[in-house]
Amino acid sequence: MAITRGFTGRRARDPRLPPGQYDARDEWPVLHIESTPSLDTARWTFGIEGLVERPVSWSWDEIHALPRSRYAGDIHCVTTWSKFGMTFDGVSVDTLLDAAGPLPAATHAEILTHSGYTTNLPLADLTGGKAWVVWDADGKPLTREHGGPARLLVPHLYFWKSAKWVSGLRLLDHDEPGFWERNGYHDRGDPWSEQRYQGD
Amino acid sequence: MSAPTHRKTLRWQIARVLSVRDETPSARTFRLALPDPRPHLAGQHYVVRLTAPDGYTASRAYSIASAPSGDPEIELTVERLPDGEVSEFLHDVVEIGDELEVRGPIGGGFFAWPGDTPALLVGGGSGVVPLMAMLRHARSIGRPDLVRLVVSARTEADLYYAAELPGPETTVVLTRSGRGRLTAADLAPLVRGGEDVFVCGSPAFCDTVTDLLAAVGVPVASIRTERFGPSA
């Protein structure tokens, strides 16, 4: 670690802030790289494919008919902002995976989106109440720049894993780096250990 | 079929500040010498990490302003944001001879111009930085005909790279002192069809420009945007 001459760091550290993060307070920065797609909920789908007993696909109405699940807590973006005390409503990924029946060989998931962006996750980071497909943020429908109509939410990891405009999961028996991971970002992205880039 | 897997491991390195110069009253360009230079593409960025004696760190992304040249040096242009932790430090404290920890180049493929295809570049504020790298690259390889750059700035004084910018490839739109905001009529004559379009600036600027481009018939799939800073 190289100390930077003259830098003391001005932000008082809040224990909820992982290292290197700042509190974005009322801002919710938008930092995705694609153009913002406009998706019609009438044609929106979410599917699970790959190493599953039954590939499943839900329409907008069908996914809303599943048991609801809420996340209330903090989110952290690799571009260094964090937001405290958000609430997101949607459905738990556990509920979705139960319907598809992951095969024992499945260890990882490739996250697919309607925009072509992809990201990868170990299955263990998507199960056990750690991940959601959400459509409301703080009680209001997700706006399209925040991934509306629905995005993945994996709040214990950096937010690039919480793919906007999510369209499905493909279960794999190996890790398959997604868009940012092929471009130097970390495969897992734990904010508390600052896993920002490959090699962290 | 699976996508080709290649992972780049980027190490932090300690760059030395070779020069600092004012671009506008609120933007400054830093020239850095890299001990471990790596080739970059126009459009890629570096991350600058500041570390306090107690271990607290702050890191931010800054686009490379200089063209790929094979030099072990890069330039970054940083806008000073009021109360911005890193940008204020870079403006107010950093001087020639200082050492800065950096990692890059980052941002392969997507927001990078390889230098051999027609490109329309539209930038606002500090969003012009990666686009300037593309223009510089096109000029240095003798292919300025490949790029068209539109820059939106508030006033003449806010224009980055003012001395170097003018040319047949560039259009400047001044929003305060000139005739107002960028319109579809500014962009329509610059669209050739088949080009890649790179849009960079604040989230609001990127969305406005994307809508204008779509209105003049540019396929949305050919538009790549890079958004800087908090949402408007």
Ligand SMILES: Cc1cc2nc3c(=O)[nH]c(=O)nc-3n(C[C@H](O)[C@H](O)[C@H](O)COP(=O)(O)OP(=O)(O)OC[C@H]3O[C@@H](n4cnc5c(N)ncnc54)[C@H](O)[C@@H]3O)c2cc1C
């Ligand atoms: C790929 C990429 C490339 C980029 N390239 C460039 C570039 O070439 N040039 C450039 O100038 N920028 C660039 N940026 C933006 C840059 O990374 C930083 O976001 C910018 O410099 C601001 O950082 P900062 O530390 O100065 O401000 P921050 O401290 O992060 O603050 C950002 C804003 O939020 C406000 N703020 C911060 N903390 C708080 C708080 N606690 N309460 C209230 N308000 C707060 C500040 O007032 C400030 O206006 C790029 C960003 C990306 C993602």
